[in-house]
Amino acid sequence: MPESNSGVAVPFAPPTWDSATPVVICEHLSVRYGKSWALNDVTASFLPGAVGLLGPNGAGKSTLLKSLLGFVIPDKGSMTVLGMEVATSPLEIRARIGYMPESDSHIPGMNAVSFVGYCGQLSGLPATDAMQRAHEVLYYVGLGEARYRNIETYSTGMKQRIKLAQAIVHDPDLLFLDEPTNGMDPKGRDEMLELIHDLAHNKNVNLILSSHLLPDVEYTCDHVVVMDKGAIATAGPIKALKGTTGRVYELRVKGDETRFLETLRSAGFDVKNTDEDIMRVFVPGVDDEGAKVLFDLAARERVQVRHLRPSVPTLEDVFARAVGEV
Amino acid sequence: MPIHDQGYRRYGGTRAAVGRAWQVMARAGVMSIVSKRQFLALMLFAWAPFVVRAVQIYVASNFQQASFLAPKGETFREFLDQQGAFVFFVTIYVGAGLIANDRRANALQLYLSKPMTRAEYIAGKLAILFLFLVTVTFLPAMTLLLTQAIFAGSFTFVRNNLYLLPAITLFSLAQVLVASTTMLALSSMSKSSRFVAVMYAGLFFFTTALFNAIRGITGKSSFAWLSPGAALEQLGDVIFRLEPRYQLSPALAGLTVLVLIAGSLFILDRRVRGVEIVT
Numbered sequence: 001m002p003e004s005n006s007g008v009a010v011p012f013a014p015p016t017w018d019s020a021t022p023v024v025i026c027e028h029l030s031v032r033y034g035k036s037w038a039l040n041d042v043t044a045s046f047l048p049g050a051v052g053l054l055g056p057n058g059a060g061k062s063t064l065l066k067s068l069l070g071f072v073i074p075d076k077g078s079m080t081v082l083g084m085e086v087a088t089s090p091l092e093i094r095a096r097i098g099y100m101p102e103s104d105s106h107i108p109g110m111n112a113v114s115f116v117g118y119c120g121q122l123s124g125l126p127a128t129d130a131m132q133r134a135h136e137v138l139y140y141v142g143l144g145e146a147r148y149r150n151i152e153t154y155s156t157g158m159k160q161r162i163k164l165a166q167a168i169v170h171d172p173d174l175l176f177l178d179e180p181t182n183g184m185d186p187k188g189r190d191e192m193l194e195l196i197h198d199l200a201h202n203k204n205v206n207l208i209l210s211s212h213l214l215p216d217v218e219y220t221c222d223h224v225v226v227m228d229k230g231a232i233a234t235a236g237p238i239k240a241l242k243g244t245t246g247r248v249y250e251l252r253v254k255g256d257e258t259r260f261l262e263t264l265r266s267a268g269f270d271v272k273n274t275d276e277d278i279m280r281v282f283v284p285g286v287d288d289e290g291a292k293v294l295f296d297l298a299a300r301e302r303v304q305v306r307h308l309r310p311s312v313p314t315l316e317d318v319f320a321r322a323v324g325e326v
Numbered sequence: 327m328p329i330h331d332q333g334y335r336r337y338g339g340t341r342a343a344v345g346r347a348w349q350v351m352a353r354a355g356v357m358s359i360v361s362k363r364q365f366l367a368l369m370l371f372a373w374a375p376f377v378v379r380a381v382q383i384y385v386a387s388n389f390q391q392a393s394f395l396a397p398k399g400e401t402f403r404e405f406l407d408q409q410g411a412f413v414f415f416v417t418i419y420v421g422a423g424l425i426a427n428d429r430r431a432n433a434l435q436l437y438l439s440k441p442m443t444r445a446e447y448i449a450g451k452l453a454i455l456f457l458f459l460v461t462v463t464f465l466p467a468m469t470l471l472l473t474q475a476i477f478a479g480s481f482t483f484v485r486n487n488l489y490l491l492p493a494i495t496l497f498s499l500a501q502v503l504v505a506s507t508t509m510l511a512l513s514s515m516s517k518s519s520r521f522v523a524v525m526y527a528g529l530f531f532f533t534t535a536l537f538n539a540i541r542g543i544t545g546k547s548s549f550a551w552l553s554p555g556a557a558l559e560q561l562g563d564v565i566f567r568l569e570p571r572y573q574l575s576p577a578l579a580g581l582t583v584l585v586l587i588a589g590s591l592f593i594l595d596r597r598v599r600g601v602e603i604v605t
Contacts, residue, residue: 069439071600091344091441099439105432108423109358121350122440124341133337140334166436171337203334 021083023048023174023206024068029077031063031230038063039074040230046208050200052217052238053210054319055227061210062102064227065176069099082173095124098167102178102210104159106151112138113147116165123170130169137165141195157188164195168205175199175207181216189216196220214316226319247290248311249281255303263301267293278307347442351450356457359420368419369461372412376466379405380473387477397474399487402467403566406497407559412462413505418526421455421509423519425598430517438600448510448594455506464498489567497565503587504554511590514597530555547572550579557582 022045031039039060053061066072068081070090079086081093107115113134120130138147141161146154151162160180167175180196181189197220199205211217217224218238226233234241253260261279264271270282283290291308298305359365379401386395428434437447471490475481484490508529513522537553550556550572560579563570570576 066601069600071435071438091443094439095341095344095441097439099435101432101435101439103432103435105436107433107436108427108431118350118354119436119440121354122347122437122442124344124346124441125337126340126342129337129339137334168334170341199334203336 050221052221052224059227060230098172119166120169156183252307344441348446348450352453355454372462422523425513459502507590511593550574
């Protein structure tokens with residue numbers, strides 16, 4: 001424990017985490033706003049590294065983060081962050097996490113360096129250390145040249161960066177990033193994603209990235225937790241969820257389409273109609289043999305293959321499958 | 327693609343224990359206010375009555391002909407009454423934006439994502455206003471008492487009026503607590519500091535006007551509890567052992583002040599949240 005409750009400042013040693021020990025565990029978590037359940041019996045664990053919290057707007061991602069921060073008191077369930085119970089040790093947890101909120105937020109009347117330094121002090125850093133780190137992280141997030149400007153004059157992209165800076169100034173063990181690329185232009189967005197990727201993969205900062213943008217999660221994270229309607233739709237390593245053994249094919253045939261569909265399904269393939277005459281067929285097994293299998297089946301059923309295009313499963317497929325859109 | 331990696335590194339220094347963030351907040355808030363020239367001018371004006379009273383005490387102590395100017399116990403009560411105007415202006419200048427500006431900039435979620443409780447946040451904000459209000463009430467009043475002893479060259483007056491020490495402390499505390507908690511509660515209810523200032527002034531003037539109107543109609547001043555200002559005046563008279571100016575029991579005056587402070591703290595507890603939930 002880096003902090004003591006005795007009121008004495010103590011040296012801080014960054015803890016190391018076993019890669020198999022989750023940094024966040026939620027058990028049967030339920031949160032109700034009025035009559036509607038924002039989170040409904042959510043049980044999930046977030047492994048160290050970069051974990052994406054994916055879901056459409058209103059899925060409960062922000063509510064989950066706010067519950068973990070202690071802003072929202074759950075109606076049911078328990079949460080553990082970095083091995084500590086949220087219900088009993090919220091301050092100790094907040095001393096070791098960084099939070100980048102979704103909405104525009106800053107402390108009024110301050111320039112960037114004062115603001116970030118102030119946030120560092122609020123997180124327990126001594127004034128001189130906080131100021132030194134404020135300069136460092138402002139350079140890191142790309143605001144070095146603008147660090148003496150009042151934050152209220154910043155563009156949307158710069159405000160996103162300053163929010164990241166205040167979240168990392170005290171060197172947290174776990175970062176909560178809520179829609180970090182909101183409102184950013186493509187170049188700024190790429191740079192923000194690069195920073196997040198760097199933090200997670202080179203600086204060993206564990207992070208949970210909440211987003212409804214699949215490419216953001218796919219680029220920065222190793223694991224994903226997909227939420228829908230306040231519940232966990234699916235979770236796991238992105239690679240595994242995308243499916244490395246097997247391939248999705250876009251297929252259009254001429255002939256007895258209904259019988260061919262039945263044949264495909266009876267062969268154990270997952271078939272979905274995506275358009276009027278295009279079907280998406282998931283062929284498990286060795287990637288290269290899928291096309292040959294489809295051709296053989298088409299020949300056997302005497303249907304003509306008019307279009308066959310392999311497509312690599314994306315996180316979008318995983319997401320769509322998880323929330324039942326396909 | 328460039329990675330702006332010009333220095334991010336893991337931190338290996340010390341960290342303060344949790345529970346001290348309110349001190350950081352208070353320090354930053356005080357520094358931010360004292361850096362404003364307008365505020366320094368206001369503080370200068372706020373200390374002008376002290377200078378006048380100090381001159382009065384000096385003249386009374388050193389010139390026999392001016393002994394009628396010598397201070398009495400009620401001089402300090404009058405002094406604190408006069409400071410009431412500055413309490414009003416300092417409260418508005420310092421307090422109106424304390425929480426309203428944070429709400430406008432969505433800063434509450436930033437503060438509360440740090441190792442800080444809601445009570446600490448409120449304590450930090452309260453400390454800023456409290457400090458400046460003490461500077462225009464308790465501090466000049468106590469300094470005036472000390473000045474009297476210095477100019478008179480003896481502690482006889484202080485010894486003969488020993489009740490002044492707790493009286494000044496208690497009445498200043500009541501003045502400061504009522505003003506600061508009320509203002510903070512109002513500040514937590516809006517995102518506009520100007521609107522908060524108008525609300526505070528409105529509350530102050532409206533309740534006073536209402537009380538005076540009822541007093542004019544009924545001829546009784548027992549409704550002084552309607553006005554926090556009047557209730558404080560009544561309480562002040564009792565604390566300074568003077569004849570109460572209104573037909574209001576001191577207990578009721580005290581209760582009015584307590585209810586106002588408790589109500590303000592209740593509002594603050596409801597309004598200071600890391601997340602605003604609209605159901």
